[in-house]
Amino acid sequence: MTGYDGISFDDRMETVEFRVAERAHIVVDSDVCRSCTTKACVTACPANLFAPTSDGGILFNYEQCFECGTCYQVCNAEGALTWTYPDGGHGVVFRHG
Amino acid sequence: MTDVIVVGAGPAGSAAALLAARDGLDVVLLERGPFPGSKNAYGGVVYGRVLDEVLPNWWDEVPVQRWVTRRSTMVLTEGRALTVDFRSTDWGKAPYNGCTTFRADFDSWLAGKAVEAGAQLVTSTVATGLVVEGDRVVGVRTDRSDGDLRAPLVIAADGVKSFLAKEAVLLPRTQAKHLTLGVKEVLSLPREVIDERFGVRGNEGVDVEILGCTRGIPGGGFVYTNRDSISVGVVVSVEHLAAAKVRAEDLVADLKAHPAVAPWVEGADLKEYTAHLIPEGGYDHLPPLSTPGMLVTGDAAGLCLAAGIWLEGVNFAIGSGLEAGRHARRIIETRDEKPYRAALEETFVLQDHKRLRGAPGVVLSERVQQQYPGLIADLVQGLFTVTNPTAKPGVVKLLRAAAKNNGVKLRHLMTDGLRGGKVFR
Numbered sequence: 001m002t003g004y005d006g007i008s009f010d011d012r013m014e015t016v017e018f019r020v021a022e023r024a025h026i027v028v029d030s031d032v033c034r035s036c037t038t039k040a041c042v043t044a045c046p047a048n049l050f051a052p053t054s055d056g057g058i059l060f061n062y063e064q065c066f067e068c069g070t071c072y073q074v075c076n077a078e079g080a081l082t083w084t085y086p087d088g089g090h091g092v093v094f095r096h097g
Numbered sequence: 098m099t100d101v102i103v104v105g106a107g108p109a110g111s112a113a114a115l116l117a118a119r120d121g122l123d124v125v126l127l128e129r130g131p132f133p134g135s136k137n138a139y140g141g142v143v144y145g146r147v148l149d150e151v152l153p154n155w156w157d158e159v160p161v162q163r164w165v166t167r168r169s170t171m172v173l174t175e176g177r178a179l180t181v182d183f184r185s186t187d188w189g190k191a192p193y194n195g196c197t198t199f200r201a202d203f204d205s206w207l208a209g210k211a212v213e214a215g216a217q218l219v220t221s222t223v224a225t226g227l228v229v230e231g232d233r234v235v236g237v238r239t240d241r242s243d244g245d246l247r248a249p250l251v252i253a254a255d256g257v258k259s260f261l262a263k264e265a266v267l268l269p270r271t272q273a274k275h276l277t278l279g280v281k282e283v284l285s286l287p288r289e290v291i292d293e294r295f296g297v298r299g300n301e302g303v304d305v306e307i308l309g310c311t312r313g314i315p316g317g318g319f320v321y322t323n324r325d326s327i328s329v330g331v332v333v334s335v336e337h338l339a340a341a342k343v344r345a346e347d348l349v350a351d352l353k354a355h356p357a358v359a360p361w362v363e364g365a366d367l368k369e370y371t372a373h374l375i376p377e378g379g380y381d382h383l384p385p386l387s388t389p390g391m392l393v394t395g396d397a398a399g400l401c402l403a404a405g406i407w408l409e410g411v412n413f414a415i416g417s418g419l420e421a422g423r424h425a426r427r428i429i430e431t432r433d434e435k436p437y438r439a440a441l442e443e444t445f446v447l448q449d450h451k452r453l454r455g456a457p458g459v460v461l462s463e464r465v466q467q468q469y470p471g472l473i474a475d476l477v478q479g480l481f482t483v484t485n486p487t488a489k490p491g492v493v494k495l496l497r498a499a500a501k502n503n504g505v506k507l508r509h510l511m512t513d514g515l516r517g518g519k520v521f522r
Contacts, residue, residue, distance in 0.1 A: 007367055012346065015369045019131070040339035046280050046346065046372035066372040067136060069258045073273040073374070074339040085260070088240050089131045089221025096283040096326070096369045097138030097200040 009048055013064050020063045021090035025083065026071070030057030032080035040074040041081070066092050099125050099248040101425050102237055103216070104224040104261060106133035106208040107200075108411045109395025109418035110254030114211035114218075115151065116422030117252075122429075124216040125246060126208065127239065129223040134204030136256070138371035140279055140332060141321040142195040142304050143203060144412040147445075149192065151419060152210060156193050160202035162323035163302025164188060165195045167295070170406060171357065173309040173318075177474040178357035180305075189301050197302050197321050197328070203411075224255065227264050227391070234265065234390035249429045251391040252421050254414075257374045259397035267384040267393060273336040275378030277316055277403070280345040281330030282353075284365035288325045294361050295322055306408060309470030310352045314341050315461040318352045319408075320361060326368055327361065329353060332375060334461065345372070375410065377403040377461075380454035386441065387434035392421045402449055404456035405521075416446040455520035464513060468503045475499035 026049075033039070034056040041050040041058065047066050051059045058080075065086075072083040085091070101117045103110045106128035114126040130136045142165055148155040166189040169182040188194040212218050228236035228245050236247035253261040257276070262268040286294075295303045307318035316333030331348045338345065353362050376399040383399045386392065394400070395414035402409045420440040428434055441447040459465060479495040490498075500507060 009346075012367065012370045015367050016371070038339070040342075043342045043344055044278075044335065044339040046278065046344075048344070068278065068372045068374050070278050070335055070372075070374060073271050073276055073335050075271075084225075085129055085223045088129050088223045091130075091136070093131060093135045094138055094369065094371050095199065095201050096323075096328075097134065097281075097371045097373070 013047065016064070016066075017093040017095070018064055019090045019093060021086045023087055024062045025086040025091070026060060026062045026065065027082040028058050028060050029080050030059075032077045033058040036077045036080065038076060040076065041071040044074045045071050099123050099246060100429060101125070101250045101252060102127065102246055102248045103252045103254055104237060105129075105254035105256055105395075105397070106211075106218060106220070107137055107204055107254060107256060107395060107414060108207055109397070109414035110252065111204065111207040111211045112415040112418030113252045113254060113394060113422035113425070114216040115207075115214050116419055117425040118211060118214035118216040120422070120426050122425055124211070125248070126211055126216045126218045127222050127224050127237070128208070128218065128220045131221050132201065132205055133208035133218075133220070134200040134202065137200040137204055138279065138281060138373040139200055139410060140281070140319050140330065140375075140408060141197055141328060143198055144195045144409060146192060147412045147415045147419070156191050158206070159196065159198070160206050161196040161198055161300070163197050163297070164193050164300050165197065165304045165321070166301040167297065167303040169303065169305040171305055171307045172470045172473050173307060173355055173357060174470050174474040176356060177478065178355070179473055179477050180357070195304070197304070197323055199323070207415075224261060227251070227261060232389055234388060237261070249390070250425055252418075252425070253391055253393045253397050254395050254418060255397050257376050257396040259393065261391070262384060262393050262397050265388045265391060267388060268397075272378070273339070275376060275382050275399070276335045277332045277375045277377045278335050278338060278345060278372065279330055279332040279375055280349060280370070280372045281328055282349055282370055283323070283326050283328050283368045284362055285326045285368045286365045291322050291325065291327060297322065306406070307352070308465070310355065311348055311466075312341070312343060312351070313467040314338055314343060314348070315466050318348075320358060327365065329358070329362060335374070346370070375403070376401050377457055379403065379457040380447070380450040383450070386438050389432070389434065392428070392434060392437050394418045394421050400446060400450070402453065403460070404453040405460040407453070413446055416444055417441060420444065420446070453520065455516070459513075459517055459520050464505060464509060468505050472499045472503040472505055475502055
């Protein structure tokens with residue numbers, strides 16, 4: 001998918017280093033998400049990690065996460081999203097932040 | 098025996114560790130990233146004068162990209178831009194004013210100063226929680242196999258999400274209302290092309306702050322120069338971004354496509370994309386800055402100044418960290434955290450925040466964000482459009498028309514003018 005400034009989202013994310021941990025630092029309870037009417041995480045996450053599924057749940061991945069925390073700040077369903085830091089030394093590594 | 102555990106080797110934590118270690122205390126500085134700054138991103142300028150007293154001639158060794166000698170404020174509407182541009186050669190020589198830098202470089206440099214002073218930096222280690230006895234914090238849990246670390250004082254410099262401050266119930270779990278999301282592209286360009294496009298030479302750099310480029314979502318944009326790249330980004334209210342269902346990178350794409358910005362970024366390659374939250378609630382939404390056994394500093398304490406023409410954070414982080422480190426020994430000895438807050442009240446850290454406490458409300462207000470950019474552009478376009486053979490319209494007539502055209506009542510201009518005057522006095 002190409003963004004309208006000509007950079008595809010994949011190319012954008014390719015510029016960022018991720019030292020992916022084995023343990024997922026984000027856990028989503030899709031059962032809770034099914035009752036969510038806003039699904040604000042889907043567009044608000046700058047890394048585009050959350051995708052709505054056909055049955056009304058949320059599919060997510062944690063590997064390419066900026067660790068900004070926007071998702072849990074906008075999540076309006078208690079218990080839907082559990083967020084911890086990735087294990088020490090893992091996760092995003094910014095060089096030009 | 099560890100005297101002080103500092104959590105987070107960003108500017109606040111390293112500043113705290115530096116002074117505590119210089120004071121002879123045994124300091125452990127924990128960093129969850131593989132190196133200091135690896136988790137950090139910011140909106141562009143480090144104002145380093147806060148370091149004068151503790152690191153004389155810091156400017157000779159700070160890992161600078163460019164010294165900001167041009168500072169612009171830009172108001173955009175579709176197809177139009179008004180820029181107020183200031184340049185000073187004073188800012189291009191010691192003691193300078195502000196510099197652009199990459200946080201991986203800057204934060205690592207400052208952490209190195211703390212290490213030189215005797216602090217022990219431990220990277221790739223997460224402080225996963227607090228160790229509490231009674232009502233007192235007595236240490237932190239870590240994700241290392243050796244587990245808990247104990248000390249009479251913990252300094253939380255663990256950034257905007259501060260799970261330590263949350264665990265101590267100093268910060269609410271969520272506070273989207275007082276947070277902004279910053280996203281930034283770093284775009285490669287040859288150094289001489291940057292010099293040419295931005296009208297600078299040598300180590301000189303430019304910082305441009307922009308209003309009116311976020312589709313009415315409260316926030317703003319920025320462009321600043323590094324040595325051989327430029328950084329372009331937007332900072333927007335998390336709450337409003339989510340409600341608008343707009344993707345942040347599309348706002349950056351908008352900004353890059355604007356005719357006032359496009360010539361700067363033309364032909365540049367994306368080098369890195371970053372995102373980070375910023376606490377922008379200001380003085381009225383600061384958390385308590387301590388709990389028994391723990392001090393809270395920097396972004397964890399909400400100490401970012403987002404006051405329109407002043408957008409500062411790293412200097413406030415350093416300023417608060419220095420006071421935490423400076424008073425650590427006394428706080429450990431007396432088991433009384435009050436001197437920390439008292440010290441902050443005596444410095445720019447809380448004085449600027451207090452003075453500008455109304456600024457976030459004004460800057461992020463609907464009229465400033467959605468209506469005034471258009472009003473200003475209409476007014477200026479009216480002033481400079483030569484209407485021959487019709488005679489020039491008067492300024493008052495233009496202002497009335499611009500206000501009407503943008504849905505602004507003259508009484509709004511009056512009240513906002515007075516409010517702005519009061520807030521920025």
